[in-house]
Amino acid sequence: MALRSTTLNPGVDWLLLRNPPPFWRAVKKHFWSYVFLLPMLALVSLFVVYPLVASLHITLYDWNGIGNPTRYVGLKHFFAVARDPLFWQAFQHTFTYAVVLVPIQLTIALILALVLNNPHLRGSTIYRAIYFSPVVTSAALVGIVMSMLVGSVGSEVNTRLMEAGILSQPIDVLGDPRFALAAIIGVGIWHTLGYNLVYFLAGLQSIPQQIYEAADVDGAGPIAKFLFVTVPMLREVGLVILFLAILGSLQVFDLVLVMTGGGPYFSSEVVSTYIYHYAFTPASIQAESNVGYASAAALFMGIMVMGLTLLQLVAVRYARQRQSERKGKQAG
Amino acid sequence: MAAHPIALATLRPKLFGRRASGLLVHAVLIGLGFLYMYPFLWILASSFKEPSEFFRSGLSLIPQHLSLDNYVYAWQAGGFSTYFLNTVVVAVATTALVILLTSMAGYVLSKTSFPGKRVILGGMVALMFLPGGYTIIPTFDLVQKLGLLNTLWSIILVQAAGGLIFNTLLFIGFFATIGKEVEEAALVDGANLPQTYWHIMLPMARPMIATVGLFQFMSNWNSFWIPLVFTLGNSSLRTLAVGMYAFVGENSTGWTYVAAGAVMSILPIMTVFFFLQRFFIEAVAGAIKG
Numbered sequence: 001m002a003l004r005s006t007t008l009n010p011g012v013d014w015l016l017l018r019n020p021p022p023f024w025r026a027v028k029k030h031f032w033s034y035v036f037l038l039p040m041l042a043l044v045s046l047f048v049v050y051p052l053v054a055s056l057h058i059t060l061y062d063w064n065g066i067g068n069p070t071r072y073v074g075l076k077h078f079f080a081v082a083r084d085p086l087f088w089q090a091f092q093h094t095f096t097y098a099v100v101l102v103p104i105q106l107t108i109a110l111i112l113a114l115v116l117n118n119p120h121l122r123g124s125t126i127y128r129a130i131y132f133s134p135v136v137t138s139a140a141l142v143g144i145v146m147s148m149l150v151g152s153v154g155s156e157v158n159t160r161l162m163e164a165g166i167l168s169q170p171i172d173v174l175g176d177p178r179f180a181l182a183a184i185i186g187v188g189i190w191h192t193l194g195y196n197l198v199y200f201l202a203g204l205q206s207i208p209q210q211i212y213e214a215a216d217v218d219g220a221g222p223i224a225k226f227l228f229v230t231v232p233m234l235r236e237v238g239l240v241i242l243f244l245a246i247l248g249s250l251q252v253f254d255l256v257l258v259m260t261g262g263g264p265y266f267s268s269e270v271v272s273t274y275i276y277h278y279a280f281t282p283a284s285i286q287a288e289s290n291v292g293y294a295s296a297a298a299l300f301m302g303i304m305v306m307g308l309t310l311l312q313l314v315a316v317r318y319a320r321q322r323q324s325e326r327k328g329k330q331a332g
Numbered sequence: 333m334a335a336h337p338i339a340l341a342t343l344r345p346k347l348f349g350r351r352a353s354g355l356l357v358h359a360v361l362i363g364l365g366f367l368y369m370y371p372f373l374w375i376l377a378s379s380f381k382e383p384s385e386f387f388r389s390g391l392s393l394i395p396q397h398l399s400l401d402n403y404v405y406a407w408q409a410g411g412f413s414t415y416f417l418n419t420v421v422v423a424v425a426t427t428a429l430v431i432l433l434t435s436m437a438g439y440v441l442s443k444t445s446f447p448g449k450r451v452i453l454g455g456m457v458a459l460m461f462l463p464g465g466y467t468i469i470p471t472f473d474l475v476q477k478l479g480l481l482n483t484l485w486s487i488i489l490v491q492a493a494g495g496l497i498f499n500t501l502l503f504i505g506f507f508a509t510i511g512k513e514v515e516e517a518a519l520v521d522g523a524n525l526p527q528t529y530w531h532i533m534l535p536m537a538r539p540m541i542a543t544v545g546l547f548q549f550m551s552n553w554n555s556f557w558i559p560l561v562f563t564l565g566n567s568s569l570r571t572l573a574v575g576m577y578a579f580v581g582e583n584s585t586g587w588t589y590v591a592a593g594a595v596m597s598i599l600p601i602m603t604v605f606f607f608l609q610r611f612f613i614e615a616v617a618g619a620i621k622g
Contacts, residue, residue, distance in 0.1 A: 032525035041437075043433065047471060048493055051467035054470035115357060115361070127361050133369070136554075145372075145374075145598075148591070153390075199617070254573075
């Protein structure tokens with residue numbers, strides 16, 4: 001092909017970029033645009049795109065992470081993951097974490113946002129900053145501080161309860177399979193509540209004041225205004241907040257690793273710590289390092305999360321459509 | 333905001349009840365706010381306590397005497413001087429790298445139309461919706477093959493890469509709001525694209541640089557997962573969060589040292605937050621509106 005094209009003059013021009021066709025002329029003209037894009041694209045290709053592609057490949061091998069993967073095993077790891085009760089337990093814990101945390105956190109955040117959104121309330125920016133402040137600290141640090149605090153509060157409460165004869169022996173909250181996950185959920189609610197508070201505040205502030213004034217004229221009370229103005233107007237933003245909260249909580253890792261390491265007896269193991277254990281610290285779960293297996297579990301979870309993301313896109317689009325239809329009706 | 337006189341007049345009959353309920357609201361908000369901040373206040377108090385006092389006084393917020401011994405121990409023997417320096421280097425370098433690369437890319441993607449632009453934009457949007465965090469293993473493998481394992485570069489590059497797409501999209505949005513006249517004036521003056529970017533566009537993008545920078549700095553200061561994985565083999569490269577995790581493992585009884593380490597890790601970012609809290613919160617709020 002290349003040879004034949006050199007017999008034609010345009011082909012030679014093409015190769016030497018002499019009197020180039022429009023496409024190459026455009027490329028040459030925008031030389032600087034490509035230079036400016038190159039560093040960003042290079043880093044993204046190396047550390048985002050390549051790992052995505054390579055993780056597919058790794059799932060097909062038995063590999064301890066040293067050297068190159070050589071023992072091809074096909075889809076074996078996926079079947080093994082699907083059959084491992086510990087994986088499904090971790091999966092269930094991950095969803096429990098999200099299903100318990102999200103409704104509680106969003107309810108508190110919405111109530112706080114409604115209170116702080118009151119224009120007559122003085123110092124609302126100070127309150128907002130206080131309730132937001134845990135967000136700026138790392139989950140790992142928060143996990144360590146909270147483990148210590150849970151220990152201190154625990155010993156105080158335990159002594160009182162034992163003196164009162166309610167408990168016969170002290171309860172170690174983070175060392176007890178019945179309470180470990182619940183304690184982590186509690187800390188999770190506290191840690192990221194501020195995001196949702198600020199999101200809801202932004203949503204509330206985007207509701208035009210005239211609608212409330214119109215409702216006042218119609219004689220609506222505060223509850224009627226909340227149900228018939230605030231809730232419908234918040235639906236679209238609320239849906240985004242809901243999905244961001246779900247997606248964020250499904251990826252929980254730092255808090256769990258730091259507070260319990262997934263224990264005791266895997267009672268707080270979530271999918272991300274399960275993957276971490278298999279890939280990097282196999283001794284902690286009495287297994288051999290199997291990066292192929294860990295990658296398969298990661299991909300499995302990744303596909304689930306992606307499914308949820310797509311669901312979110314569909315839901316938000318649907319809500320947006322309904323909202324614009326409603327607006328259209330009001331206008332018409 | 334000054335209240336409208338007519339609005340005030342209609343409010344006056346209710347004013348007493350409003351004031352009482354207002355006080356109640358403030359009381360609840362202050363009480364809850366105190367509980368909300370309690371973990372931070374408690375760890376700060378604990379960092380000054382002696383080990384025996386820590387166990388005796390439990391939840392008290394007032395240390396009997398202000399001793400800096402815990403800080404001295406954590407900073408010197410605990411390795412926190414190294415962790416602190418590593419965190420500063422990683423957070424500053426990653427933030428600078430992200431701002432530079434994403435503003436450059438955002439500028440040309442917003443202001444020039446070149447062959448392949450649609451493909452790049454489409455690819456970026458598609459990548460936005462793929463879940464991150466599940467590809468650490470091949471990333472680790474790649475870093476190893478590039479010979480970057482056991483260097484701070486591994487953390488800087490991997491973390492920066494993770495923030496590139498989202499922030500480039502932010503810069504595209506920002507530059508789209510700047511009118512064409514500005515650029516055309518620069519071109520008339522004979523400036524080429526890099527000159528226009530550096531002398532005109534970048535200074536105009538200061539608000540967006542502040543937003544991106546603040547968020548990058550915060551998330552890099554706090555990140556745990558990536559520094560943890562890339563420093564498994566070399567403790568001298570640990571960042572504060574990873575160092576704390578290891579410190580707890582090694583000092584399971586030295587809680588007052590851990591408290592001092594925690595304060596050193598939290599205080600800098602908290603200070604930045606309380607000085608710039610308006611910008612932080614506006615940036616978060618902006619994310620949901622966009």
